[in-house]
Amino acid sequence: MERYRVVPGPEGYLPPAAALHGVELPLPGQGLVEGSRVEGRTAALAIAERLVSASVPTFFPGPLLLWKSTEEALERGRLVREIAREVGAKVIPMPDYRPKYPMIDPAVEINPNHPNLTIWFNKIDVGVFIGVHCHQANLALKIIRGGTSCFTVALCAHEGHEDANASLRDTDVASLTALLDAVRIVKQGGE
């Protein structure tokens, strides 16, 4: 069976969960790029390349990063803003998961129940999720892969997301610092 590659969509209504196609989560120290396990450093460089070359790169910080400002969240927040500045990315928050009525304002927020609205409205070609609870991130990633051509990145604090086009696991202050370094290296023309 040909290996399933988790590439940007649109894959159509109800895209399959990548896990159903045999895509496995990265092991400690690894990341995922298009469904393949790679070294964490390789994944960080691939994400950095995407961010640097994107027309409208955008960070989507979720509730775990936006609320309850622990020291860790503050530092992670500072680094996310720093990376966003470095690549000229927008920051559009996902403050909660309510499917708001009549609809969210896609110019200023993103929602896991219809993330495609924000992607389409802002013409986002690379979207980075961070601080979003696992099941809501999976939902958003699948919808985006189903209906848009946006390249998705999941900077996960746990085991990574197989439905993202690229994902890091155990994302903490150190790995965000490493991603910032990777972005600077890519901007200077690579290693």
Place this chain on the structure above:
Amino acid sequence: MSLEITRMNPHFADVMPQEYTDLVENGPFGRDFGARDLGSFKELFEEHPMCAGCNLSLAFRIIVASLPNPADTIMVGSTGCNSIAFPQLALHNVHSLFGNQNAIASGLKRGLALRFPDKVKDVVVVAGDGATADIGLDMTLHSWFRGEKFATVMFDNEIYANTGGQESGMTECGEIRNMAPTGKKFNKISVANLAIEAGCAYVAVVTTASPLKISKCFEKAVLVAREIGPTYVQIYTPCPTNLKLKSSESVSLAKERSKGTYQFREHVSPEAEEFLAARAEKTEEQVRVTSKDEEMHSA
């Protein structure tokens, strides 16, 4: 949720939508707002997809504004019109399967007590008459028999409004509904009496004609449930869509019923009465101390 979760990460304050900034700066978290202050603070339940003149949404708005401690409250809903309201609520909430709400709330309340032994966590069930008195009656009654410490609120529109208008156990005898054309053949279930028999420490029956009464009863129900045992508040919320009323007429109907077949009733157990009296005394004392302080400052 707790109060600290309502604090914003300053690195993202500039990109947060206005709605959230308003909730943090002028919302009810950690502040003493109630139904009396509606219109003067950012509410947790604002835009909603309910029909014009919906009394359920009115009751929902009032009880959400009357939560004694919203930052530490989780609401449990069920299938029905209220499940369309819940997704708009800026508060942690759980949607249960039809009728399961009191079973879910039992587990939730016990889980929260284990997870946060030093914190007060309120659980409030809000469901329609179908979920409470028909499909979930066993779950409702057994949570009361077990003495589970949470408040149950029934929005009683006397109909399955969301599915076109079938009669429910709470429909009055003889009433005709869109999908019950021969009329109801048996009496309205007296869930309030069942609640008293089942051991609820506080029970109230109110209508949307008296918003402040709803607020007071609901607050008592949450506080008594926190300290003593299960409580029940039944609110008459007529449905203008199914009863074919103009949107402005539904509250008038509630007013009319509140003088006839839906009169205000309240049952307070002796233990709950003692608790509420002690609490009122404490509040009065606090007010006295505050005004004394203010007098001293102004002098």
